[in-house]
Amino acid sequence: MRKFVFFLVSLVMILFTTSCEKEEGEGGNSTIMGRVLVKNYNSDFTIKLGEYYAPNVDVYIIYGNDSIYSDKFDTSLDGWFRFEYLNKGTYTVYALSADSTRQSPSGEIAVKKTIEITDNNSTVIVDDLVIFD
Numbered sequence: 400m401r402k403f404v405f406f407l408v409s410l411v412m413i414l415f416t417t418s419c420e421k422e423e424g425e426g427g428n429s430t431i432m433g434r435v436l437v438k439n440y441n442s443d444f445t446i447k448l449g450e451y452y453a454p455n456v457d458v459y460i461i462y463g464n465d466s467i468y469s470d471k472f473d474t475s476l477d478g479w480f481r482f483e484y485l486n487k488g489t490y491t492v493y494a495l496s497a498d499s500t501r502q503s504p505s506g507e508i509a510v511k512k513t514i515e516i517t518d519n520n521s522t523v524i525v526d527d528l529v530i531f532d
Contacts, residue, residue, distance in 0.1 A: 423488030424485070429485045429486070429520060430485065431485060431522075433512070433524060434528070435530060436528070437531070437532050438530070440499070440531060444499045452478025454475065454478065458471065458472050461491040468493075486516070488515070489515050490513070491513050493528070494510055494528045496531050497532055510528050
């Protein structure tokens, strides 16, 4: 009987501890934020025309190892984006850029940054996502 009780208590403890672990995604209290910087070039990318922090650019976030984006944010007037209420874990943020190498059939590439949130209630500021236009 003691072995059975010990087994049952152990099983409950294992189930309880694994069910409390949260995966990447919403439900936490951490934030990822950053800015999108646009470098504007002429059509053949030989002359830089200017650069600015871009309003209304879509920034995407991927939770963990997902294969598609999990959420999207339009940048503010001064180029800031922010993803809130995140759990600890690994995230990828990206924005689409004109392909200056002209290797992509669509003419666009994803400019990505991978971020790890290691502590609860933290804010991680990402280096600028630099895109071409």
